[in-house]
Each structure stands twice: as C-alpha cells, then as structure tokens.
Amino acid sequence: MSAVGSLNDTMGAAFIGMEFACFLLGLSFLQAYIYFSEQHDTLAVRSLVGLVVLFDFIHQALISHTVYYYLIMNYGDSSALGLAVWSLLAEVLFNGFTAFCVQSFLTWKIWRLSNSNIWVTGVVAALVLAEFGCVLAFGVIALVRVRTFAELANDLKGLSITVNAFAAAGDVLIAAILTWLLQTSKTGFQRSDTMLNKLTIFAVNTGALTSLFAVASLISILAAPNTFIYITFFFCMGRLYTNSLLASLNARKKIRNGGDNVHTTTGHNFSFQSRSFTKPSSFISFGSKKQQEISIQIDTTQELRAQDYTKSRTMSKQDEEYELGNSSNLSRADIDSTVDIPVHPSEAHFNAV
DSSP states (O other): OTTSOOTTTTHHHHHHHHHHHHHHHHHHHHHHHHHHHHOOOOHHHHHHHHHHHHHHHHHHHHHHHHHHIIIIITTTOTTGGGBOOHHHHHHHHHHHHHHHHHHHHHHHHHHHHTTSOHHHHHHHHHHHHHHHHHHHHHHHHHHHHOOBHHHHHHHHHHHHHHHHHHHHHHHHHHHHHHHHHHHTTOOSOHHHHHHHHHHHHHHHHHHHHHHHHHHHHHHHHHHOTTSSHHHHHHHHHHHHHHHHHHHHHHTHHHHHHHHHTOOEEETTTEEEEOOOOOOOTTSOOOOOTTOEEEEEEEEOOHHHHHHHHHHHTTSOHHHHHHHHHHTTTTTOTTOOEEEEEEEOGGGGGGGGO
C-alpha cells in the first residue's frame, strides 16, 4: 500500500462510490422500464438504450466484485490491498462504453439540429473519439501490464487524467452546442419556443452532471493522487450518462403535451392552439426541402365574427366572396377552421431531440 493512502481513503472511498453507483443503477432500471413501456422509437434508439443499461449492469457487477474482493475475500490481508484486481481495471472499459454510446447519440442530435454542419459536429465527434480512444488504451494497458497499485499510479496516471479531461471538455461542449442550436432555432411560435426552452434545460442538465463529476474526478486525481477519492466519482459517471439519456427520452411526451397548452395571440383576435390543419393556398411556404409542419388550431373569436358581419353589410356580394376566399373561411361562425402551417425546419427542431 505504499503507492496509496490509508484504507479509509482508498477502499472506503471505493465502497461509497459503489453504493452511489448501485442507487443510480436502480434509477436506470426504473427509467428503462418506463421507456420500453411508453416510448416507441426506432430500433436503433431502443437498441442504444438496451446497450447502455446492459453496460451499466456489467459495470455494477465489476465494481461490486472489486469491493467484495478487498473488503470480504481478503479482509485483514494487507498484502492483497496492494494488488490491482482485474475487475477494477476492466470496469473502466464498460464505463467508457456507456459514455461513448450516450455521447455518440448526442453528437448525432447535434448533426441533425445543425442541418448536417460538418464542422460543428466534427469538433464534438473528435473529442468523443479521443476520450473513447484513451479509455480503450487505459483498459487494455491496465489489464495486460498492471498488477499493483504502484504500477497503476506510475504508468497510467497521465492517461487517467487525460480521460477525465476529455470527458469534462466533451460534455461541456456538447451541452453548449445543443443549447446554442436550440435557442437559435426560435422563430416566434410560442408553442415550439416553449418546447425548445424545455429541451434546452435537459441539454444543459445532461452535460452539467457528467462534466461536474468528471471535473471532480480530475481534481481528486491531481490533489490526492495516493487515494481512491477520484474512484468515488468515476464509478458514478456511467450511471449519470444513462440516467440523463433516459430522462431526456422519457420527457419528450410531457414536453410536447406542455406545448399543446400554450396559446399565442397574433393580429387582432386570433387564438392559436395546437391541433391539426388542412393547408390553405394563402399561406406562404419557406421553400425548404426539409419543410416540416406544426399543427395549430385557429379559433375565431366572437368579436371578429361580429366585425365581419357588420362589414359584410356594407360590401357587395362579389367583394364579400373575394374576402372570404382569401381569408380561408376563418370568419365562418361556429366552425373551427384547420390549416397546416409550413414551418421552417428550425421551428421543428424539437422533433430531432
């Protein structure tokens, strides 16, 4: 144990990290159950969720074996405390697999939201791949060469610092870019803007927790290199990725339903509310190849109908027919007119999240 500190600072910290990771695993299983029960995504997304939950389960088994090995199987054996058990080294790989899957999914969202901007997506993808490459290198080298904690500290300390640094930088960058893309997608429709604001909160939360733990792990390595305090944070990082992913996926329905209750008033007396429409020829298309539609129900008010009735008495029959034709029959009493309003892709970016 010459390369590490006391039992309290080493296995005690690892035990605390294992307990927190176990709690977060329970939350992952609960959210996964809700996801597979209520969500109907593509096979690729559902497979992604299944993979990250599986990786979390394997990771939990490995860290549980680590703690059991040191504190139960070799209780009181000081010589065993200086050896690096294989499960402690292998868990790094599965933590990295989970982080890579979730960060890749977020990178794909950036690709869609940025309209396939290769430069923005490329920077994020480079950080994600760099972190994953360092994780693979750390795991392979550790399993092949490392036998004691002294060797682990001497040979892989720099690589461990690099992994945490890339993780923190990647998570902060992903959260910042998603926030920027979502906020710059606003075009004035209150329903879509409300949903974009809520999605922004989830984007920030997704990167905030994981980057916070990565930074805490990095600081712990630098400030207390002879302890396992950093392991307390590192054990939980994979769970945070999984829980953030599942929380954002499960919240989509509530976010959309929340937008349905938003009313927007424009012009004189038009009340806008979410539902379906048939497309009138009088609406102007933005001309985008990726044109999408947002559903809005237009309910005319009594005041507008009264104004139209008064005005119609002073108009000729030909003028009245012309106005009614160009207003898409919005002033017909007791009828909810429905129209499909073409929206620029930036207004429907919440569909890509």
